[in-house]
Amino acid sequence: MESQLSREFESKRDTAFDRLETLERQTAPSAEQSEDVWTITGTPAIIGRASQLIDEAETRVIYGAKDLAHPDAELLSSVRSCCSREVPVLLLQNNGQEIAEPWRETECVSSVSVPPQQSKSEHAVRLLLVDSDSFLLSVRSNRSAPEIAIWSANTTFAEAFLQLLTSSLPVTE
Numbered sequence: 001m002e003s004q005l006s007r008e009f010e011s012k013r014d015t016a017f018d019r020l021e022t023l024e025r026q027t028a029p030s031a032e033q034s035e036d037v038w039t040i041t042g043t044p045a046i047i048g049r050a051s052q053l054i055d056e057a058e059t060r061v062i063y064g065a066k067d068l069a070h071p072d073a074e075l076l077s078s079v080r081s082c083c084s085r086e087v088p089v090l091l092l093q094n095n096g097q098e099i100a101e102p103w104r105e106t107e108c109v110s111s112v113s114v115p116p117q118q119s120k121s122e123h124a125v126r127l128l129l130v131d132s133d134s135f136l137l138s139v140r141s142n143r144s145a146p147e148i149a150i151w152s153a154n155t156t157f158a159e160a161f162l163q164l165l166t167s168s169l170p171v172t173e
Contacts, residue, residue: 037152046126046138046149047072053130053153054078057087062129062166064092064114068099076102083108092127125149129166133159 040046051074054061061082068091082089083106091111093099103109125147128136135158138149152158 036155037150037157040138040149040151041146043147046136046147047075049149049151050126050128050136051075051078053128053134053136053151054089055081056134056153057082057085057130059087059131060129061087061089062092063089063127064094065126066124068093068097068103071100071102076106079103079109080106127165129162132162135161135165 040049050063054063054075055078061079063079079089087108089106089109091099091103091109092114093111094114099111103111123139123141125138125140126136126149127138128134128151130153133155134151134153136149136151138147140147152161
């Protein structure tokens, strides 16, 4: 009886290992690769992540938002810290969009007007590009919906996304 159980166990084990090896062969040469692209829901969490990305900036920050007239204190503090690190901040301003005085009073902040054809998205809330390898993009499907963002930092995806976006923005390097 024990010998029969032992043979059954060995048979099941061998079958399991064979299937595992087959599965490994099928998935090993995969063309897919994991990239860290994250989602965040809710304006406070999005502001927090944006502030963290700005705090890590070394060469540049590009920021655009539907509302530049009422800057969030945490975000503004992070932007001001860029000045002490000599990191320039560029605000993307839609045609005729009001920019609040605190932005304009911040020494390292400048602005550029975005052509109307590039600022037509009614769902976009904010866009943040940091250095050449981090971004955050948020949207809201309607006025009562929560703000939702995707972001990525220090990834190949982020680098490609930034290259694509900056090539279509009126930004000089």
